[in-house]
Amino acid sequence: MLNELAIYELQDLIRKREINALDITKACVNRINSRDDVVHAWIDFDENDIFQKAKKIDADKSSLGLLHGIPVGMKDIIDVSGMHSRRGSKIYNDRIATTDAHVVSLVKAAGSFIFGKTVTTEFASGNPNITRNPHNLDYTPGGSSSGSAAAVADFMVPYSFGTQTAGSMIRPAAFCGVPAIKPSFGTLSRAGLSYVADSLDTLGWFARDVKDLGIIFHALTGKDIKWELEHDMHQLKIGICKTPDWNAAEPVIQNLVSDLEESFAASNIVFNEVMLPKEFELLGEIQNRLMCKEMTFWLEEEWKNHSELLSDYIIERLEFGSQISSDQLLLDNVVIEHCRAYINSLFSDFDYIITPSAPGPAPQGITTTGNSIFNRMWTLLHLPCIALPMRNNNDNLPMGLQIIGQFQNDVALLENGYLLQEWLKSHF
Numbered sequence: 001m002l003n004e005l006a007i008y009e010l011q012d013l014i015r016k017r018e019i020n021a022l023d024i025t026k027a028c029v030n031r032i033n034s035r036d037d038v039v040h041a042w043i044d045f046d047e048n049d050i051f052q053k054a055k056k057i058d059a060d061k062s063s064l065g066l067l068h069g070i071p072v073g074m075k076d077i078i079d080v081s082g083m084h085s086r087r088g089s090k091i092y093n094d095r096i097a098t099t100d101a102h103v104v105s106l107v108k109a110a111g112s113f114i115f116g117k118t119v120t121t122e123f124a125s126g127n128p129n130i131t132r133n134p135h136n137l138d139y140t141p142g143g144s145s146s147g148s149a150a151a152v153a154d155f156m157v158p159y160s161f162g163t164q165t166a167g168s169m170i171r172p173a174a175f176c177g178v179p180a181i182k183p184s185f186g187t188l189s190r191a192g193l194s195y196v197a198d199s200l201d202t203l204g205w206f207a208r209d210v211k212d213l214g215i216i217f218h219a220l221t222g223k224d225i226k227w228e229l230e231h232d233m234h235q236l237k238i239g240i241c242k243t244p245d246w247n248a249a250e251p252v253i254q255n256l257v258s259d260l261e262e263s264f265a266a267s268n269i270v271f272n273e274v275m276l277p278k279e280f281e282l283l284g285e286i287q288n289r290l291m292c293k294e295m296t297f298w299l300e301e302e303w304k305n306h307s308e309l310l311s312d313y314i315i316e317r318l319e320f321g322s323q324i325s326s327d328q329l330l331l332d333n334v335v336i337e338h339c340r341a342y343i344n345s346l347f348s349d350f351d352y353i354i355t356p357s358a359p360g361p362a363p364q365g366i367t368t369t370g371n372s373i374f375n376r377m378w379t380l381l382h383l384p385c386i387a388l389p390m391r392n393n394n395d396n397l398p399m400g401l402q403i404i405g406q407f408q409n410d411v412a413l414l415e416n417g418y419l420l421q422e423w424l425k426s427h428f
């Protein structure tokens with residue numbers, strides 16, 4: 001089925017003129033119509049409008065962009081002109097965006113078209129919404145980019161955009177079993193997005209394959225990715241970091257890391273354990289304080305004038321943020337800058353670092369989006385992260401790990417991530 005193919009596979013068929021955008025659209029719409037009443041990935045989806053967009057693209061005889069004819073989902077904190085932008089909040093039930101976010105303009109220029117808006121948690125924070133995990137509907141898909149992860153995982157759309165402020169890309173990617181990238185902070189403009197924390201918010205995307213992640217990266221940044229590399233896994237310097245939060249990892253995730261180490265050793269792939277200084281133990285709490293403090297800036301008007309429409313969860317976060325002093329933030333920033341300098345120097349010894357994506361598989365129920373403890377530190381450090389699925393547990397719930405790269409060296413991380421993905425396919 002066309003809706004199950006990766007972007008690079010669809011590109012090849014489009015170039016050969018064996019399929020067109022309308023063919024892909026029909027397959028994706030059929031999937032959405034048959035599954036979204038139980039998965040609940042979409043919040044604004046107009047079938048007639050989508051078909052008109054596909055026909056318009058097929059009628060365009062100009063040169064093909066990198067994402068020509070490929071549909072995409074947009075998290076509902078990203079403005080798309082003419083579509084609802086509810087931000088997961090009752091306050092904005094009737095809000096229609098009048099302009100495109102910058103990232104929307106970029107994907108349209110590359111030949112892609114917007115299928116619809118995907119479900120987000122309330123203001124892209126931790127209060128769950130209605131989306132369920134496609135692998136097992138009794139479990140959470142993660143959040144806050146819940147609809148975007150579920151839509152790709154359930155073959156409703158080839159790729160989708162989300163954001164990460166703590167763990168909102170990598171964690172749902174792990175829970176839903178799809179690759180995803182949170183690029184280096186500042187890689188893409190966030191114009192046209194609803195902010196959570198300005199110093200942390202990062203645009204990212206989900207897709208079917210690391211190669212797809214790189215194609216999208218190329219389309220958005222102009223930076224090409226080389227998939228046929230001269231080196232292989234045996235020439236890389238790989239670090240494995242259990243992080244200061246290793247005790248929070250469930251046995252099944254600890255075993256996953258151990259199994260990976262054993263497989264590396266059996267394949268004569270060299271790796272070393274990364275031991276971080278004690279101050280890194282503070283970063284999870286610092287990230288949380290910074291995020292909550294900045295939420296009080298970006299949600300000031302909503303808190304002041306519409307507090308009755310905010311969840312208890314959001315109000316608790318805002319109240320906590322309002323109590324954080326300027327002196328505390330100054331102290332926190334000293335630690336942050338020290339740790340960023342240290343981690344940057346560490347990448348002279350490692351090409352990338354492997355670490356858990358989440359403490360375990362997706363938790364049961366949709367009253368939580370899961371714990372972001374294995375994401376906060378890396379988001380705070382502004383580093384690029386790629387989620388790689390590895391295998392499912394006995395409940396058919398995906399499990400995987402993430403790889404961390406050097407700041408602003410996303411191209412190398414994507415190239416090396418592809419090598420690791422292909423190696424994992426034959427070993428897990």
